[in-house]
Amino acid sequence: MGYAEFKAPKGVIKVELELTDDAISHVSISGDFFMYPEDALERLEQALVGVKADRESLLAAVQRFYSSTGVQTPMVEPEHWVEAILRAAGE
Amino acid sequence: MLPLRVDDAFTSMAIDEALLKLNAEGKSPNTIRFWRWLPSTVSIGCFQSVEREVDLEVAKRYGVDVVRRITGGGAVFHDHDGELTYSVVCKQGDVPDDVIESYRLICGGLVHGFERLGLQAEFKPVNDVLSNRKKISGSAQTRRWGSVLQHGTILIDPNIRQMFELLKVSPEKISDKFIASVFERVTTVVRELGRKPSFDEVRAAMRTGFERLLGAKLVEGELTSEEFELAAKLKPKYAPNGWLKKR
Numbered sequence: 629m630g631y632a633e634f635k636a637p638k639g640v641i642k643v644e645l646e647l648t649d650d651a652i653s654h655v656s657i658s659g660d661f662f663m664y665p666e667d668a669l670e671r672l673e674q675a676l677v678g679v680k681a682d683r684e685s686l687l688a689a690v691q692r693f694y695s696s697t698g699v700q701t702p703m704v705e706p707e708h709w710v711e712a713i714l715r716a717a718g719e
Numbered sequence: 720m721l722p723l724r725v726d727d728a729f730t731s732m733a734i735d736e737a738l739l740k741l742n743a744e745g746k747s748p749n750t751i752r753f754w755r756w757l758p759s760t761v762s763i764g765c766f767q768s769v770e771r772e773v774d775l776e777v778a779k780r781y782g783v784d785v786v787r788r789i790t791g792g793g794a795v796f797h798d799h800d801g802e803l804t805y806s807v808v809c810k811q812g813d814v815p816d817d818v819i820e821s822y823r824l825i826c827g828g829l830v831h832g833f834e835r836l837g838l839q840a841e842f843k844p845v846n847d848v849l850s851n852r853k854k855i856s857g858s859a860q861t862r863r864w865g866s867v868l869q870h871g872t873i874l875i876d877p878n879i880r881q882m883f884e885l886l887k888v889s890p891e892k893i894s895d896k897f898i899a900s901v902f903e904r905v906t907t908v909v910r911e912l913g914r915k916p917s918f919d920e921v922r923a924a925m926r927t928g929f930e931r932l933l934g935a936k937l938v939e940g941e942l943t944s945e946e947f948e949l950a951a952k953l954k955p956k957y958a959p960n961g962w963l964k965k966r
Contacts, residue, residue, distance in 0.1 A: 638845050658768040658966045660793030664862055666765055702818050702845045
């Protein structure tokens with residue numbers, strides 16, 4: 629179980645992560661960011677399960693999540709989630 | 720506009736959600752209210768982990784309640800004696816779609832209110848109001864069912880020392896602003912004004928501020944029985960054995 633934090637321009641993203649064969653098998657995200665609508669965070673966690681923990685795969689998955697949900701996260705960008713997840717994966 | 724209420728955190732959070740839901744259903748008008756916390760409470764954002772953010776032992780020792788909000792953002796210590804809190808509920812169509820612009824609009828009422836008190840004030844995106852470049856008010860917003868709830872703090876004279884005992888501040892957040900002590904980043908009405916105004920005085924100033932923003936008089940009202948009943952139903956969710964430990 630890896631854990632890491634990343635400070636985005638607005639909000640600290642906190643990630644708890646489990647990897648199985650380099651892919652995410654469990655992820656739990658918390659923090660003081662804003663996300664509209666709020667229930668989208670659970671969908672982001674679900675969308676990340678099974679994704680390989682490398683920058684390219686993660687960014688593709690997070691961008692897909694943004695475009696499919698129309699979610700708004702003021703001053704938090706897809707790259708910031710990826711950075712937080714990569715840090716947790718490296719722990 | 721509703722009368723000033725002093726309630727426990729679970730009641731207050733339930734009232735805010737009830738107003739939001741009933742406004743969305745067309746059963747409650749757009750509403751503004753000012754209120755206080757009894758006892759003092761730490762509220763955490765809806766995405767936060769309570770174990771990571773709050774020292775629950777310290778909270779217990781001080782008799783401070785802990786509640787999870789339906790709004791995002793960070794953990795806040797709400798001092799019974801040092802904070803006036805506001806809530807605004809309106810139709811989503813009454814504010815800009817863009818989240819930051821909608822914060823700017825609603826916080827504009829606070830800015831006018833602080834000015835009315837004799838303070839310099841300005842909006843700082845995403846969700847803060849500054850006085851003399853220091854935070855004097857922080858807000859959080861949610862949009863559900865077609866309506867918007869925005870609630871936030873008006874820092875009058877909070878106990879900052881107690882705040883730091885209660886909150887587990889992330890090392891990264893501290894390191895980012897390692898020079899700045901909290902007193903360089905956060906201010907209070909008492910500090911800026913040099914005296915402690917009554918809660919009624921602050922509320923009256925904020926009322927005038929929002930009236931100036933809207934170009935209209937606020938109409939006095941009471942919580943309706945429907946709002947009370949829905950709040951009573953929602954309250955258990957916010958209570959300690961409700962969704963507090965969700966994350």
